Amino acid sequence: MARPNHHFGALAVAVLALAAGNAWADEITYIKAGSLFDSRSGKVMRNAVIQVAGEKIVSVGNSGTTIPVDATVIDLSSSFVLPGLMDMHTHVIDHLDSYFFAGYFQSPHRATIGGVVNAEKTLLAGFTTIRNVGASDYADVALRNAINAGEIPGPRMAVSGPSLGITGGHCDNNTLSHAFAERSDGVADGPWAVREQVRKNVKYGADLTKFCATGGVFSKGTKVGMTQYTLEEMQAIVDESHTHDRKVAAHAHGNEGIKRAILAGVDSIEHASFLDEEAVQMGIDRDVYFALDIYNTEYTLERGEANGVPEENINKEREVGTRQRQSFTLAVEMGAKVVFATDSGVYPHGDNGKQFARAVRFGMTPTQAIQSATSLTADLLGWEDRVGEIAPGMYADIIAVNGNPLNDISELEDVDFVMKGGVVYKNR
Numbered sequence: 001m002a003r004p005n006h007h008f009g010a011l012a013v014a015v016l017a018l019a020a021g022n023a024w025a026d027e028i029t030y031i032k033a034g035s036l037f038d039s040r041s042g043k044v045m046r047n048a049v050i051q052v053a054g055e056k057i058v059s060v061g062n063s064g065t066t067i068p069v070d071a072t073v074i075d076l077s078s079s080f081v082l083p084g085l086m087d088m089h090t091h092v093i094d095h096l097d098s099y100f101f102a103g104y105f106q107s108p109h110r111a112t113i114g115g116v117v118n119a120e121k122t123l124l125a126g127f128t129t130i131r132n133v134g135a136s137d138y139a140d141v142a143l144r145n146a147i148n149a150g151e152i153p154g155p156r157m158a159v160s161g162p163s164l165g166i167t168g169g170h171c172d173n174n175t176l177s178h179a180f181a182e183r184s185d186g187v188a189d190g191p192w193a194v195r196e197q198v199r200k201n202v203k204y205g206a207d208l209t210k211f212c213a214t215g216g217v218f219s220k221g222t223k224v225g226m227t228q229y230t231l232e233e234m235q236a237i238v239d240e241s242h243t244h245d246r247k248v249a250a251h252a253h254g255n256e257g258i259k260r261a262i263l264a265g266v267d268s269i270e271h272a273s274f275l276d277e278e279a280v281q282m283g284i285d286r287d288v289y290f291a292l293d294i295y296n297t298e299y300t301l302e303r304g305e306a307n308g309v310p311e312e313n314i315n316k317e318r319e320v321g322t323r324q325r326q327s328f329t330l331a332v333e334m335g336a337k338v339v340f341a342t343d344s345g346v347y348p349h350g351d352n353g354k355q356f357a358r359a360v361r362f363g364m365t366p367t368q369a370i371q372s373a374t375s376l377t378a379d380l381l382g383w384e385d386r387v388g389e390i391a392p393g394m395y396a397d398i399i400a401v402n403g404n405p406l407n408d409i410s411e412l413e414d415v416d417f418v419m420k421g422g423v424v425y426k427n428r
Contacts, residue, residue, distance in 0.1 A: 028053050029072045029422065033081035035404065036060070039374035039389045042367040044406070047077070052396040055421035059392055074424070076400045076417060082370065083390050084128025084397030084420060085412070086377035087352050088291050089270055091345030092118040093135040093143065100308040112139045119143060119154030121350035124426050126415035128397040129156040129377070129387050133210040133249055133270065134163035134171070136185045141205040153425060158381055160249065161206035162186030164197050164237060169228040170216035170251065191236035198240040209241040213250040214257035217316045224316050225254030225274055234264035247382065249291070253320060255279055262288055268380060270341065273320045275327035280334045289380045291341030292328045294362060295355035297321035299347035325362050332363040339380050340373035353413040356405075366406045396422040
């Protein structure tokens with residue numbers, strides 16, 4: 001049976017793939033790549049040929065590779081080919097209404113349906129792997145499972161389930177009065193309570209733990225730099241998570257909360273807005289990754305008021321935006337591991353690629369920017385044996401653009417070809 005035709009669109013591709021079962025599981029496809037980016041070395045191979053069998057890459061050769069006359073061939077010989085991109089900070093479980101308080105007026109199940117739509121948008125933007133860091137009711141677990149089962153199109157997902165947070169902190173819901181007894185799923189106070197919540201998340205399928213170490217921009221009544229959780233509580237979260245082989249991502253804007261989370265042993269710091277040299281060096285010494293979202297401020301300041309974002313939150317974004325970009329530059333200059341992370345959901349899903357230009361503007365070379373979204377993100381996930389590069393044995397997660405992103409990184413804002421696991425979801 002032939003592979004799905006790209007003219008059907010991604011959703012139809014997924015339906016056809018499910019109906020066909022494993023009909024093309026062993027089919028060999030050859031991809032001609034005019035320029036092929038090696039995400040580990042940063043070098044570019046000209047006139048490469050990639051051999052794909054089922055969902056995996058079999059070999060990567062040069063133009064001298066023998067291609068059988070009756071083989072299935074995808075001709076990208078005029079394109080720049082890269083591994084599928086990765087975003088380490090997303091919130092795809094999200095209401096489709098851009099109104100800030102939509103969640104108070106719509107069923108939470110609408111947000112799960114939004115996740116289905118947003119996952120497809122993210123995949124078609126060239127992002128074949130993401131981390132979803134925070135979702136209530138384990139909706140991200142359900143979305144991941146549906147994608148893995150081939151029921152809907154979307155990227156590979158590592159999910160956290162409900163984010164852990166203190167009562168009244170950034171990972172709690174603080175908008176309504178006490179009469180409504182509003183409380184987020186992951187709220188837990190004290191070392192044993194946070195261990196119990198980690199265990200619950202593991203029980204219901206979370207791949208990693210996310211907790212809030214400081215206040216945040218889009219919560220009510222929290223100061224962005226204010227530290228949340230004691231060191232003892234953070235250590236309990238990290239110890240319990242690592243015991244269950246789950247990595248830990250800490251939402252942390254303020255410098256003191258960042259340092260406390262690093263001392264507790266987290267694997268990544270999310271946002272990292274107010275870094276100083278000591279905090280960056282602590283992260284380098286302890287092999288911590290920094291995930292700074294440096295595009296979404298532009299969207300919030302431009303569209304936040306129209307979307308109903310309260311003035312309190314817009315003012316916090318103004319406070320954070322410039323300083324966060326300075327922290328990004330500092331971390332890059334000091335040689336920290338800075339991964340691609342956008343906080344999608346703050347801005348429209350599918351626009352993830354817009355952050356690449358900002359990464360280059362604030363200190364990365366185009367090569368570093370692409371590596372931050374491929375090989376380096378694979379290392380953070382612990383998935384370096386399956387994604388992040390185009391090499392034998394890896395999943396055939398492959399994208400292509402017409403121009404050379406090493407010359408113009410904005411090429412990655414409009415991806416022309418997307419293959420995930422050997423299936424073509426987009427081909428212009």
